[in-house]
Amino acid sequence: xxxxxxxxxxxxxxxxxxxxxxxxxxxxxxxxxxxxxxxxxxxxxxxxxxxxxxxxxxxxxxxxxxxxxxxxxxxxxxxxxxxxxxxxxxxxxxxxxxxxxxxxxxxxxxxxxxxxxxxxxxxxxxxxxxxxxxxxxxxxxxxxxxxxxxxxxxxxxxxxxxxxxxxxxxxxxxxxxxxxxxxxxxxxxxxxxxxxxxxxxxxxxxxxxxxxxxxxxxxxxxxxxxxxxxxxxxxxxxxxxxxxxxxxxxxxxxxxxxxxxxxxxxxxxxxxxxxxxxxxxxxxxxxxxxxxxxxxxxxxxxxxxxxxxxxxxxxxxxxxxxxxxxxxxxxxxxxxxxxxxxxxxxxxxxxxxxxxxxxxxxxxxxxxxxxxxxxxxxxxxxxxxxxxxxxxxxxxxxxxxxxxxxxxxxxxxxxxxxxxx
Amino acid sequence: xxxxxxxxxxxxxxxxxxxxxxxxxxxxxxxxxxxxxxxxxxxxxxxxxxxxxxxxxxxxxxxxxxxxxxxxxxxxxxxxxxxxxxxxxxxxxxxxxxxxxxxxxxxxxxxxxxxxxxxxxxxxxxxxxxxxxxxxxxxxxxxxxxxxxxxxxxxxxxxxxxxxxxxxxxxxxxxxxxxxxxxxxxxxxxxxxxxxxxxxxxxxxxxxxxxxxxxxxxxxxxxxxxxxxxxxxxxxxxxxxxxxxxxxxxxxxxxxxxxxxxxxxxxxxxxxxxxxxxxxxxxxxxxxxxxx
Numbered sequence: 001x002x003x004x005x006x007x008x009x010x011x012x013x014x015x016x017x018x019x020x021x022x023x024x025x026x027x028x029x030x031x032x033x034x035x036x037x038x039x040x041x042x043x044x045x046x047x048x049x050x051x052x053x054x055x056x057x058x059x060x061x062x063x064x065x066x067x068x069x070x071x072x073x074x075x076x077x078x079x080x081x082x083x084x085x086x087x088x089x090x091x092x093x094x095x096x097x098x099x100x101x102x103x104x105x106x107x108x109x110x111x112x113x114x115x116x117x118x119x120x121x122x123x124x125x126x127x128x129x130x131x132x133x134x135x136x137x138x139x140x141x142x143x144x145x146x147x148x149x150x151x152x153x154x155x156x157x158x159x160x161x162x163x164x165x166x167x168x169x170x171x172x173x174x175x176x177x178x179x180x181x182x183x184x185x186x187x188x189x190x191x192x193x194x195x196x197x198x199x200x201x202x203x204x205x206x207x208x209x210x211x212x213x214x215x216x217x218x219x220x221x222x223x224x225x226x227x228x229x230x231x232x233x234x235x236x237x238x239x240x241x242x243x244x245x246x247x248x249x250x251x252x253x254x255x256x257x258x259x260x261x262x263x264x265x266x267x268x269x270x271x272x273x274x275x276x277x278x279x280x281x282x283x284x285x286x287x288x289x290x291x292x293x294x295x296x297x298x299x300x301x302x303x304x305x306x307x308x309x310x311x312x313x314x315x316x317x318x319x320x321x322x323x324x325x326x327x328x329x330x331x332x333x334x335x336x337x338x339x340x341x342x343x344x345x346x347x348x349x350x351x352x353x354x355x356x357x358x359x360x361x362x363x364x365x366x367x368x369x370x371x372x373x374x375x376x377x378x379x380x381x382x383x384x385x386x387x388x389x390x391x392x393x394x395x396x397x398x399x400x401x402x403x404x405x406x407x408x409x410x411x412x413x414x415x416x417x418x419x420x421x
Numbered sequence: 422x423x424x425x426x427x428x429x430x431x432x433x434x435x436x437x438x439x440x441x442x443x444x445x446x447x448x449x450x451x452x453x454x455x456x457x458x459x460x461x462x463x464x465x466x467x468x469x470x471x472x473x474x475x476x477x478x479x480x481x482x483x484x485x486x487x488x489x490x491x492x493x494x495x496x497x498x499x500x501x502x503x504x505x506x507x508x509x510x511x512x513x514x515x516x517x518x519x520x521x522x523x524x525x526x527x528x529x530x531x532x533x534x535x536x537x538x539x540x541x542x543x544x545x546x547x548x549x550x551x552x553x554x555x556x557x558x559x560x561x562x563x564x565x566x567x568x569x570x571x572x573x574x575x576x577x578x579x580x581x582x583x584x585x586x587x588x589x590x591x592x593x594x595x596x597x598x599x600x601x602x603x604x605x606x607x608x609x610x611x612x613x614x615x616x617x618x619x620x621x622x623x624x625x626x627x628x629x630x631x632x633x634x635x636x637x638x639x640x641x642x643x644x645x646x647x648x649x650x651x652x653x654x655x656x657x658x659x660x661x662x663x664x665x666x667x668x669x670x671x672x673x674x675x676x677x678x679x680x681x682x683x684x685x686x687x688x689x690x691x692x693x694x695x696x697x698x699x700x701x702x703x704x705x706x707x708x709x710x711x712x713x
Contacts, residue, residue: 054537060636063537193682222685226633226642229433229560230677230684236558237426253539253634260543261632262560263550280634282541319538392541 045086046342048332049107051100051128052118052143054093057223058249061120061276061321065143066091067314068322069117072329082336089329091118100124104131104139114342115139117328120249120321122146122196129158138344142328143321145272146199150373151418157344159351160373161328165200168291169207169271170412171378171402175289176269177211181242188217188240188266190231190255192248196272197221200246204271216240221251228258236264245270252277260285276319279393284386286395292381294323294361295398302360317393327359362401363409371416375409377401425556430674436563438670439570443625444643445650445662446577447618453594453657454607454614455509460520461500462622462647463640464527469493469623470630470639471535474542482545486627494620501615506608524640531637544631566628573621574663581659590614594657649688653695655705664703 050069054062073089081087090113094100100119107113108131116132119125120143132139133155141149141160150164163171176182187208191197197220208215217238219231235243243266247255252273259268260281273290296307296317306326310318318326332347334357339346351372356364365376380399389395403411448462472489480488504523508516548562581587592600593607600607626639633639646669654665669688676687695703 055638055641059638060537060539060634220682222682224642224685227437229437229563230430230674231681233426233429233433233558234677234681237429250539250634250636254632257544257632257634258560261549261562262558276538280539280541280636282543282631284543284546316536316538 045088047113048089049113049116050089050091050118051094051103053120058120061274064319064321065325068325069329071313072326076333082333094124097123097127101127101131104128108135108137115344118142119144123194126153129155133157138347140328142324146196147414148199150371154371154419156421159367161324163293163378165203166414167378167412169203171291171380172271172289173207174402175380183212185241186214186216187242187244188235188238189244189246190219190221191246192251193220193222196248197246200271226254228255232262240266243268253280256281256286283392286383289380289382292379294320295381297398300360300362306360331357371419427678429557430678431671434671434674435667436567438667439567441646441650442666443621444647445666447621448647449651449662450614451618455611457505457516461523463644464524465493465619466622466626466643467640469626470635473627473630474540474635489627490620490623493623494616497616497619498612501612528637539634539636542630542635649692653692653702655702657706658704661702661704
């Protein structure tokens with residue numbers, strides 16, 4: 001069941017004819033100043049192939065991704081595009097790794113896309129990365145969180161913008177240690193049974209080992225599981241001190257609702273959460289401390305403006321995938337403006353200069369040269385007391401950024417030693 | 422202690438099977454009487470969940486769970502009148518295609534009306550928590566759901582076996598031409614069967630909404646399981662579907678106990694084995710019109 005959808009450069013379509021003529025004239029004048037660059041670029045729009053899951057267990061996150069990148073494209077185009085060229089983002093449902101690979105191939109070879117962006121599933125991102133690398137084209141992996149994408153399976157042509165699993169474990173881990181919830185405690189983990197989950201479990205185990213926690217039970221959960229009752233019974237049979245979730249997408253929502261239904265006394269913590277999955281659970285179901293890459297209450301002028309603009313456009317509060325797609329396209333646009341075209345090798349070289357980008361957080365972010373991942377702040381957030389909030393969107397309280405302002409941003413990141421570009 | 426854990430999984434599987442039953446019974450009924458594989462059955466389940474969640478703040482949890490299946494059943498009249506009715510006598514592949522297409526249209530329609538983000542829905546505090554009997558632990562809510570399923574099952578059995586309505590429907594399954602020859606129009610009965618079938622699916626959706634993700638593709642998640650249950654149970658067999666639903670639930674529970682990573686595969690292996698031994702399903706009867 002594919003769900004194809006094109007997000008054209010709307011701003012260009014809504015211009016009146018007269019305004020378009022004026023713009024054209026202005027562009028004409030501008031071109032007198034820099035004819036060589038314009039010739040090199042060609043006249044058409046810069047075309048970006050955008051793949052993201054719109055169906056399946058991550059499908060509910062994909063809509064946010066499309067809305068975020070679309071908003072960024074419209075803002076860039078309304079401001080005159082990049083070097084006078086419009087940005088055209090075509091979004092398609094990546095469905096699963098096989099489909100993602102086929103569609104990536106088609107987008108680059110037949111549809112004439114300049115480069116690729118998107119994805120939430122780490123498995124699909126790996127498949128797209130292989131296609132992009134073979135074609136020597138840039139692929140910006142926006143939502144995937146597996147360490148392995150920045151480690152053993154990194155690529156010269158792939159850049160990752162979300163926080164990796166190790167950072168999520170560290171972001172929550174510091175809060176857990178503060179609350180005395182690791183040392184001499186027993187843990188039962190539920191893990192999404194694909195590359196992302198396996199990778200996260202590895203990072204979680206390393207954290208337990210380093211901090212005196214003991215893993216007494218560990219279940220791999222297929223991505224299409226919707227009923228967790230049998231697993232909840234196994235948790236009760238094991239009687240752990242803490243239940244630890246390494247689940248993804250709808251799995252989180254389903255588990256959290258059913259765990260609240262059974263009313264077991266063991267507290268839950270989690271090393272992965274997307275805000276939409278928390279909202280989807282409804283009030284009074286989720287508990288515990290979780291990691292996040294961004295939350296709409298983040299108090300920086302940039303974030304608050306983004307939230308207000310997003311609400312004005314779509315009538316709802318943006319989720320972290322809307323934010324990450326928005327800032328990622330802005331980063332790409334900065335690269336396009338700097339390199340004067342859409343040449344993938346030039347973009348790779350520019351990003352490798354570790355240029356800093358404003359990502360609407362307190363500190364700026366940059367792509368680390370050695371492993372191509374965006375080095376940025378992360379946050380723990382905790383669920384507020386039931387009844388202390390009326391709107392489900394306000395259910396989380398954002399904690400302070402990690403690492404602290406006095407520490408280097410890379411302090412919570414994996415070393416990147418496993419990656420050879 | 423080990424056997425207690427296993428028993429717990431078996432009983433939990435039975436409860437889960439009861440819930441599959443709500444979806445599978447309607448699918449089986451519509452197939453048996455009309456010869457139509459209703460691939461859009463999951464859409465009615467999703468619609469039931471969405472309506473229940475939307476009406477919840479106005480009617481309360483119970484009110485919404487009662488009204489939503491009725492609304493979906495009324496929609497079922499239009500579904501039967503304008504879609505299914507054209508395909509009773511046609512090649513089954515046509516109805517298969519039409520209902521498959523309809524399932525996708527319905528999923529997109531839900532996305533357009535309610536948005537792609539899941540609807541938040543929580544269980545009322547009063548029905549949360551466990552019930553502990555000896556060493557066994559159950560969810561209070563699921564036990565109540567099981568009660569609803571048993572009532573529905575009893576009501577449906579009485580309707581099909583102890584009323585004149587049921588006699589016509591059962592005759593219609595085996596000998597539609599003979600029923601017509603006796604001067605009975607099957608069409609109003611068919612409308613009623615479809616209403617009943619999609620209404621049951623919606624009831625399943627409404628009851629499960631507080632404990633599952635309410636999202637546009639939820640119908641597609643459930644249809645496969647329901648379909649497997651109908652196939653294992655055997656076409657046209659009321660008790661076959663009942664046994665199959667419970668069996669699928671129990672086998673899943675036992676698999677989770679011994680080999681958790683294979684839990685989702687268990688029902689397909691079960692279907693494979695059953696069809697190998699009994700090609701018509703557990704209790705399937707030979708139905709003339711499908712034996713050609």
